[in-house]
Amino acid sequence: MGKIKNICRKRCVSFSFLLRIVMIISLILALWKKDYTWVVGTFIGFFISILPTILKKDTKFTLPWILDFLIAFITILFVGGRLLDYDSTIPGYQLVTRFFMSILVAFISLAVIYVLDEHWDGLKMDKYAIAFVTVILTMSIGVFLEFIKWLNITGMYYVKNNHVLMLNLSADTVAGIIIAIIGVKLIKTGKFDKITDEFGNQIDKMVIDRLEKRNSK
Amino acid sequence: MNKDSLKFGGVVLSYILKIIMIIFLIISIWKLHWVWIFGCIIALIVSLIPTILKRNYQITLPLVLDILITIALILHVGGGLLGAYGIPNYDTLTHFVSSFLIAFIAFVIIYILDEYWEGLIMDKYAMAFVVIITTIAIGVVWEFNEWITDLVFGTHEQWGYADTLKDLFIDMIAGIFMAAVGVSMIKRGSFDEITEDLGEQIDKRIIKSKKDEQKNG
Numbered sequence: 001m002g003k004i005k006n007i008c009r010k011r012c013v014s015f016s017f018l019l020r021i022v023m024i025i026s027l028i029l030a031l032w033k034k035d036y037t038w039v040v041g042t043f044i045g046f047f048i049s050i051l052p053t054i055l056k057k058d059t060k061f062t063l064p065w066i067l068d069f070l071i072a073f074i075t076i077l078f079v080g081g082r083l084l085d086y087d088s089t090i091p092g093y094q095l096v097t098r099f100f101m102s103i104l105v106a107f108i109s110l111a112v113i114y115v116l117d118e119h120w121d122g123l124k125m126d127k128y129a130i131a132f133v134t135v136i137l138t139m140s141i142g143v144f145l146e147f148i149k150w151l152n153i154t155g156m157y158y159v160k161n162n163h164v165l166m167l168n169l170s171a172d173t174v175a176g177i178i179i180a181i182i183g184v185k186l187i188k189t190g191k192f193d194k195i196t197d198e199f200g201n202q203i204d205k206m207v208i209d210r211l212e213k214r215n216s217k
Numbered sequence: 218m219n220k221d222s223l224k225f226g227g228v229v230l231s232y233i234l235k236i237i238m239i240i241f242l243i244i245s246i247w248k249l250h251w252v253w254i255f256g257c258i259i260a261l262i263v264s265l266i267p268t269i270l271k272r273n274y275q276i277t278l279p280l281v282l283d284i285l286i287t288i289a290l291i292l293h294v295g296g297g298l299l300g301a302y303g304i305p306n307y308d309t310l311t312h313f314v315s316s317f318l319i320a321f322i323a324f325v326i327i328y329i330l331d332e333y334w335e336g337l338i339m340d341k342y343a344m345a346f347v348v349i350i351t352t353i354a355i356g357v358v359w360e361f362n363e364w365i366t367d368l369v370f371g372t373h374e375q376w377g378y379a380d381t382l383k384d385l386f387i388d389m390i391a392g393i394f395m396a397a398v399g400v401s402m403i404k405r406g407s408f409d410e411i412t413e414d415l416g417e418q419i420d421k422r423i424i425k426s427k428k429d430e431q432k433n434g
Contacts, residue, residue, distance in 0.1 A: 123343055126336030133347060136354035143353050143385050150382045162378045166364045169357050 019072040020050065026079050033083075042079050066195065067111070070104045077101075094159070098168050102175030106138040109176075110183045113137075114192060115200040119208050127187045131180035135173070142172030220410075227280040234287040235264055241294050253298045260290040277414040279325065285318045312384055316352055316391030323351040324399045325412050332412075333420040341403045345396035352392030356385050 027042040077097040081087040087094045113130050116123045125133070146165060149158045186192035242257035267283040270276040292311045296302045327344050330337045339347070360381055363374035375381055402408035420426050 122338075122340030124338035126334075129337055133350075136347075136350045139357050140350040140353040143357060143389070146382060147386065150379075160378050162364075162375055162381055165378055165381060166360065169360070173357070173361075 019069075019076050020046065022076055023072075023079065026076075026083055030083055042083065046075070067104075067107065070100075070107060074101050074104050094164075095167055095171055099171040099175055102138055102142060102172040103179060105141050105172075106134055106176045106179035109137040109141070110134045110179055110192075111196050111199070114183075114187070115196055115203050116208075118193075118196075118200055119204040127184050130187070131184050134180045134183060135176035138176030138179070139169070139172050142169055224280065227284060231280065231283050231287065234284065234291060235261070237291055238264060238287065238294070241291070241298055245298055248298075250298060253294065256294050256297065260294050264290055276418050279411040279415060281411060282318075282321060282325065285314070285321060289314045289318050309383070309387060312387045313391050316356060316388045317395055319355050319388075320348055320352040320392045320395030323355075324348045324395060324408075325415070327351075328399075328403070328408060328412055329416040329419055330424075332409075332416055333424045333426045335426065341400050344403075345400050348396045348399060349389065349392035352395070353385065353389050356388030360384065 023042060023046045027039065027046060030036075030039045030042050074097070077100060081093055081097055087097075110130065113123075113125070113133055117125050117130060146168065149160065183192060186195070238257065238261050242254065242261065245253035245257050264283075264287040267278040267286070270278060289311070292314055296307055296311060301307050324344070327337075327339065327347055331339045331344065360375070366372055366374050399408060402411075
């Protein structure tokens, strides 16, 4: 079983690497098309996708590999939607992108809550309570994203109508529920602990321990 | 002002609000507004639920909750019956009061679970955060309800994109306001006082923790 896991892990990591290459190609395409807004967009996307690697090298910080993969994949979806205009040419593309982004948000939420539950004295939660908070946190972050679109902070064009808004919020809710269900199963089997163990210990050393020491002084 | 006189004031206010509700019922009968006659009767029954729970089941809801429920109902019924929804921002006010009520209920439930249930131990600031996201998430569920009603029955519960986002923004503000009030009440110990009776009754009937035994033993 260990060998199979390692093969899967290596393949996912190489897929993540492949996605980054596609992003560099997107960056070159953006430059060629002289779409400078998207030159900046793709650059930011690429930077976000390699962020886990940078963090790992600089501070010995390891993000769970699945998070690394999801960040790269979603950035590709975003960049493809804007640069290759899939957002307007492929029906439902934007909703699919939003759904995967919410999956990422839900996974990060679940991981953060789980790590806090494991390492911080200020939070001890039953696994079903963790699942519930994951769902409502994903929904709330979705609402924040809609506020950003509404206020037009990024200066980008978004479709602003009630039906699209409600579909986006539905995608957030469904993504939150899916990750909550998977999360509970992984917590029950102890697999989630393995995924977040290294990451949790580093967060514990870097943030929680320092905060608790500061509070105790 | 001491606690007894404050409690007495609260009880008097609760009765005054119920008398206002009866006056609304009389006005709607006088005007033969059948929809609001029915609405007033339903609202009156809902506002009497805390009294019924106390008399028949010995469950004491916090007086603040009793008052908040009645104010929310009065604003809604009064708005419809007296045409107050035509007043600028009246809808915003009623939405804020309802969201504040939801946030208060969320805070009470989380606080009681934290006090009596072994499955939840939460720092007061974490509680405040969860109250905010719960209020936003319930706001989203409410918007889903309106959206689906419009799709299925062809009604116009949702007025449009900006109005939906405005409602969600008000939910967030009400959640933040309640979170700030709640944290300051926990610090002063007054939140414990107002939820003590309800907490003990819920513990006895549902949670069945060993807290009482620990207290006595």
